[in-house]
Amino acid sequence: MNTTFLKACRGEKVSYTPVWIMRQAGRYLPDYHKVRDKVSFLTLCKSPDLAAEVTLQPVDIIGVDAAILFSDILIPLEAMGLELEFREKQGPVFPSPVRDKDAVDRLVVPDPEEKLGFVMETIRVLRRELENKVPLIGFSGAPFTLATYVIEGGSSKNFFLTKKMMFSAPDLYADLLNKITDCTISYLKAQAAAGAQALQIFDSWAGALAPCDFESFALPYVQRIIREIKETGVPIIYFANNGSTLLDLAKTSGADVLGLDWRINLDDAVKRLGPDISVQGNLDPCALLLPPDKLEKRVSRILEQAKGARGHIFNLGHGILPETPPENARYMVETVQRLSRVG
Amino acid sequence: MNTTFLKACRGEKVSYTPVWIMRQAGRYLPDYHKVRDKVSFLTLCKSPDLAAEVTLQPVDIIGVDAAILFSDILIPLEAMGLELEFREKQGPVFPSPVRDKDAVDRLVVPDPEEKLGFVMETIRVLRRELENKVPLIGFSGAPFTLATYVIEGGSSKNFFLTKKMMFSAPDLYADLLNKITDCTISYLKAQAAAGAQALQIFDSWAGALAPCDFESFALPYVQRIIREIKETGVPIIYFANNGSTLLDLAKTSGADVLGLDWRINLDDAVKRLGPDISVQGNLDPCALLLPPDKLEKRVSRILEQAKGARGHIFNLGHGILPETPPENARYMVETVQRLSRVG
Numbered sequence: 001m002n003t004t005f006l007k008a009c010r011g012e013k014v015s016y017t018p019v020w021i022m023r024q025a026g027r028y029l030p031d032y033h034k035v036r037d038k039v040s041f042l043t044l045c046k047s048p049d050l051a052a053e054v055t056l057q058p059v060d061i062i063g064v065d066a067a068i069l070f071s072d073i074l075i076p077l078e079a080m081g082l083e084l085e086f087r088e089k090q091g092p093v094f095p096s097p098v099r100d101k102d103a104v105d106r107l108v109v110p111d112p113e114e115k116l117g118f119v120m121e122t123i124r125v126l127r128r129e130l131e132n133k134v135p136l137i138g139f140s141g142a143p144f145t146l147a148t149y150v151i152e153g154g155s156s157k158n159f160f161l162t163k164k165m166m167f168s169a170p171d172l173y174a175d176l177l178n179k180i181t182d183c184t185i186s187y188l189k190a191q192a193a194a195g196a197q198a199l200q201i202f203d204s205w206a207g208a209l210a211p212c213d214f215e216s217f218a219l220p221y222v223q224r225i226i227r228e229i230k231e232t233g234v235p236i237i238y239f240a241n242n243g244s245t246l247l248d249l250a251k252t253s254g255a256d257v258l259g260l261d262w263r264i265n266l267d268d269a270v271k272r273l274g275p276d277i278s279v280q281g282n283l284d285p286c287a288l289l290l291p292p293d294k295l296e297k298r299v300s301r302i303l304e305q306a307k308g309a310r311g312h313i314f315n316l317g318h319g320i321l322p323e324t325p326p327e328n329a330r331y332m333v334e335t336v337q338r339l340s341r342v343g
Numbered sequence: 344m345n346t347t348f349l350k351a352c353r354g355e356k357v358s359y360t361p362v363w364i365m366r367q368a369g370r371y372l373p374d375y376h377k378v379r380d381k382v383s384f385l386t387l388c389k390s391p392d393l394a395a396e397v398t399l400q401p402v403d404i405i406g407v408d409a410a411i412l413f414s415d416i417l418i419p420l421e422a423m424g425l426e427l428e429f430r431e432k433q434g435p436v437f438p439s440p441v442r443d444k445d446a447v448d449r450l451v452v453p454d455p456e457e458k459l460g461f462v463m464e465t466i467r468v469l470r471r472e473l474e475n476k477v478p479l480i481g482f483s484g485a486p487f488t489l490a491t492y493v494i495e496g497g498s499s500k501n502f503f504l505t506k507k508m509m510f511s512a513p514d515l516y517a518d519l520l521n522k523i524t525d526c527t528i529s530y531l532k533a534q535a536a537a538g539a540q541a542l543q544i545f546d547s548w549a550g551a552l553a554p555c556d557f558e559s560f561a562l563p564y565v566q567r568i569i570r571e572i573k574e575t576g577v578p579i580i581y582f583a584n585n586g587s588t589l590l591d592l593a594k595t596s597g598a599d600v601l602g603l604d605w606r607i608n609l610d611d612a613v614k615r616l617g618p619d620i621s622v623q624g625n626l627d628p629c630a631l632l633l634p635p636d637k638l639e640k641r642v643s644r645i646l647e648q649a650k651g652a653r654g655h656i657f658n659l660g661h662g663i664l665p666e667t668p669p670e671n672a673r674y675m676v677e678t679v680q681r682l683s684r685v686g
Contacts, residue, residue, distance in 0.1 A: 158664055160666055164632050207585075210605045210627050214640075243610070244587050284509065286503060286507070289507050290511075328615075
């Protein structure tokens with residue numbers, strides 16, 4: 001098996017820098033559309049054979065060094081008892097948001113094999129089909145990020161209602177976050193038990209928080225998750241998006257790897273994090289539109305900037321955009337693998 | 344006149360920390376709605392008496408130390424020849440986006456007194472009515488931020504089309520930005536000539552750029568503007584929103600004051616900027632929902648963190664949210680003025 005990705009997570013010596021792409025199984029790929037045209041997004045997430053099929057597409061088409069389970073961070077929230085819809089253009093919607101004690105009390109912490117068995121089945125299918133290729137990454141959302149969706153009732157711009165609960169009803173907020181945290185711990189443990197070989201925690205909206213609020217209202221739950229799932233033995237990646245000012249705190253999460261968005265120069269991040277943690281990132285997804293020579297220069301600079309880190313996994317600084325030509329993604333992956341090859 | 348704000352901009356000694364609020368003339372104030380209910384947003388911007396009326400409201404109701412012209416950063420783009428609409432819920436829309444050479448060539452650099460005379464008239468009305476109260480801030484958008492609207496055709500999430508032009512048609516991008524820059528220079532000079540006593544440049548979307556792209560595609564235009572408007576003698580504030588990783592570059596803009604959003608601890612920012620520039624910020628707008636004792640603690644911490652700066656103007660780290668109770672804004676302003684008072 002190509003273990004470059006797992007080695008880089010652990011800071012072990014690699015012959016080249018491994019690379020994968022956030023949202024690599026997704027709408028920029030015509031092959032993905034062929035599957036998605038037949039079923040809704042939620043049905044795709046819940047159909048192990050189809051979810052496995054789209055998970056594998058970028059491994060073959062783009063040549064990435066890791067596969068990541070096709071799913072959505074909001075899936076376990078549905079299993080907690082919340083109605084969830086994905087609406088065209090509007091995105092995810094929770095028609096009954098969680099904003100009071102009754103709603104928090106009604107949430108259940110599900111048995112993942114029972115309520116989210118389709119995810120574990122997808123992982124088992126994938127491990128069989130991936131044998132001798134690349135490792136499989138499982139994932140979840142981070143509790144703060146998940147909480148924003150259920151409090152706001154969907155996506156948000158300012159996270160006003162989330163912060164309102166934080167600031168004016170901190171006990172209620174903590175109860176909600178603790179329930180989501182409990183669910184996430186058993187969910188990630190089940191993914192590892194089913195065969196996930198690394199786990200990424202997506203804190204997509206962490207960057208909306210002032211450092212003091214990240215420290216009080218987001219980080220402790222991530223720390224608890226990582227403490228609990230360490231026993232699985234798989235590497236853990238924590239991605240606090242738009243979190244350049246949160247790096248010192250994020251480092252205390254316990255993760256083996258920190259994901260970095262493109263807003264920070266990687267060498268600045270490495271300087272602040274020190275040599276005992278691996279990093280993942282951080283090309284601007286839009287930079288895939290650069291002409292090949294300029295894209296190559298930018299890839300080269302990121303590889304150079306990462307040299308002080310314990311390990312480096314190349315990735316975009318955010319999910320690949322649907323408008324991206326697949327051949328540009330493939331060229332980026334080849335370029336990373338070629339330029340970083342030692343000797 | 345209360346010159347505390349102007350002194351803090353220049354780093355002169357003040358008896359307390361001046362405070363104003365981004366979007367202080369706006370939807371959180373019932374008095375604003377009374378005016379706005381009668382006219383459309385664009386009509387309000389173009390009616391000097393009404394625009395002056397809403398500009399003055401927060402001075403009386405909230406007790407801020409500076410007034411800021413009621414207008415919108417997109418107003419001069421309309422004067423450049425672009426159709427502009429403000430649609431309910433959708434926000435600003437440019438029905439004919441600028442995406443090719445013909446569209447860039449069609450843009451005119453307007454004479455501000457001729458095409459934007461209503462803004463200068465608003466400023467003149469305000470200076471008469473503000474006499475002996477507080478200074479008046481004029482403003483514009485920064486060229487990169489303005490360009491995103493005209494290229495995308497309105498607001499954007501990923502700025503895909505803007506970055507696409509940057510990366511794949513850099514000469515076209517530069518032509519567009521230079522025209523917007525020329526317009527902005529004469530617009531800000533005209534505002535100062537009409538009586539604006541400070542000028543703020545809003546780079547609302549600068550934080551979407553990697554540092555290398557900010558340096559190539561946004562900063563040079565801001566530098567040119569500030570170089571040209573220095574001759575007016577009024578203090579210049581540059582606010583690169585979500586720009587924590589851009590501070591070292593933003594410092595070279597030439598501005599007297601850098602605006603800071605709430606994502607960075609103010610003392611970290613001050614440490615990086617050094618003692619020869621003033622700072623403005625940076626309370627999370629949502630923190631106005633904190634109970635009074637906790638809000639006071641947070642205000643106190645920001646005042647403490649700002650002590651190393653040449654000067655400090657207290658502000659939110661972003662515009663005040665429409666849902667904010669006006670009494671909380673007033674309490675914040677009083678708290679800043681009380682806690683910071685020397686002796």
